[in-house]
Amino acid sequence: MEIVKTQNTQTSVTTSQKNMKTGVLIVNLGTPDSPNTPDVRKYLREFLMDGRVIDIPVAFRWMLVNLIIAPFRSPKSAKTYQELWEDRGSPLKFYGEDVEAMLQKELGEKFEVKLAMRYQSPSLDVVLEQFRNSGYQKIIVIPFFPQYASATTGSVYEKVMKIVSQWQIIPEIKFVNTYYDHPKFIEHFTTAARNYMASHEYDYFIFSYHGVPERQIRKGDCTGKTCNFGSCCDTIHSFNQYCYRAQCHETTRLMVKELGLKEGTYLTTFQSRLGRDPWIQPYTEDTIKRLAKEGKKSVLAFSPAFVSDCLETTIEVGEEYKEVFEELGGEHWQLVESLNNSPIWVELLKDLVTKNS
Structure with missing residues (x-):
């Protein structure tokens, strides 16, 4: 009876492990919610107040961003974003959404792929909260920056770690550092x-x-x-x-x-x-x-x-x-166009996930 019990327990654990998913968090820089000046101003303030982007003392950074850059640059940037905007919205965002769906299809049911932005929406806070509530065994974080820079990849790492540091249970987390030579x-x-x-x-x-x-x-x-x-x-x-x-x-x-x-x-x-x-x-x-x-x-x-x-x-x-x-x-x-939503980009991401699984 004892042996049967142990075998059933082992079988149960094995089955449970097979059902566990890995969360794949793909992260790009971010984009305004619309090409209108108020949304562009909001985006610039969040982006430029990041101490890894403008690495000067916070008081000087606050004055520079909120009193000079955001008020005066937002109207001009909004006009530029209006040139860029398409029916689906910002290319940076909708290409990310395309890749999210394509990569999910390639990886299958053992993984769940979510797109987040370092600044604005979908926010890292919201997406990581979804991951926390799903009980993932592992989270793989892939910043959409081929080369490492403190202001991009480093900022994503810092934000992710700040969020998960508040969790009672922190799963295994793997960060993809670079793929400039892939x-x-x-x-x-x-x-x-x-x-x-x-x-x-x-x-x-x-x-x-x-x-x-x-x-x-x-x-x-x-x-x-x-x-x-x-x-x-x-x-x-x-x-x-x-x-x-x-x-x-x-x-x-x-x-x-x-x-x-x-x-x-x-x-x-x-x-x-x-x-x-x-x-x-x-x-x-x-x-x-x-x-x-x-x-x-x-x-x-x-x-x-x-x-x-x-x-x-x-x-x-x-x-x-x-x-x-x-x-x-x-x-x-x-x-020469970027990777955008090309199949080879999805193949590259799938390879990064596989190597870190």
Whole structure:
């Protein structure tokens, strides 16, 4: 009787374990709830008040964001968001919703995939509360940022940990750090680039990444002497493996190798700087002006810091930089699209989930 009882218990535990699910939390930066000025202002305030985004003392940050940036920048940003907005809403959000459904279908019933935004909705607080109430055995967190930066991936980690630290029972949580060198990530951009190169000859190739202040890169240098904003990023090694700038340069190198681009025909640049402090260079806009003055006529541009086309890709790189280039004599500017809701993006995410399950 004792033996039968033990066997039944073991069978019960095994069956229970089989029924346990893993929560998959995919997280993008965020987007206003609408392209109207009040919603854009609300979004900017939440985003820019993050101490990992603007890393200055909180009192100065509050005054900068609430008295200067949000009031004066919101109307202009709202107009830009209105250009970007589609019938389904913000591309960054609806592409995320598409990927949520596609990945759920690929992973099956043992997983539950939920999309959250670091800022605005669907919020991390709400989605993680749903996970907590579902009793998941494990949660896998995948930030939608290929390269690690304190202001993006680091901010998601911090917010998730702050929320779950209040739970009485904390399940196993796995964080995906980077995937800038994942073969499928490289394949998406190089395949799309080849399609454009097959129908047009390009003089130059720009790999434009979102910029960050130099001080944030220095803060991440645990040695205090590795970072020199020069040759320190020529290779990935143990002392710079988490450096955003180094990872961006490595992404470029992997794509350049795959495309077989010649030395001197491409450059890694950085966009979207804010304020007067120095950000990592070279700046994309300055590079465009230089290329036009040098007589370059045709440029193929990449934005490999983004997995969804958004304001920084579609508008900034795809339209504003194109306008600058053409005004200075350039003739052809083409942006390579992001992963968006492509099957290869879902395959990449499925691989990340499988490796962390």
